[in-house]
Amino acid sequence: MNFVQQLLLYISITAFAFLVIGLYKPWAMLWWEDVQNRRKVIKLYGGIASTSYIVYWLMFFIIK
Incomplete structure (x- = not known):
């Protein structure tokens, strides 16, 4: 999971x-x-940046 984060x-x-x-x-x-x-x-790069950053933090709090 650390690799995905x-x-x-x-x-x-x-x-x-x-x-x-x-x-x-x-x-x-x-x-x-x-x-x-x-x-x-x-739209394109802002959406990608914000979505991946939000998923990163969600995974951070779910795993720990």
Whole structure:
């Protein structure tokens, strides 16, 4: 279980870094989309970052 917790933490940190990069240059993080804007960056990477961080903390409190 410790591996899954670390993986979720790394995913949330990486998604947050991608969110920051995407807020500066949306094209760099949404190159496959037809229209790249900051709202899409926030939806995609913000959702991934917050969801994985919440699941990380839920697993932290359930296991301990």
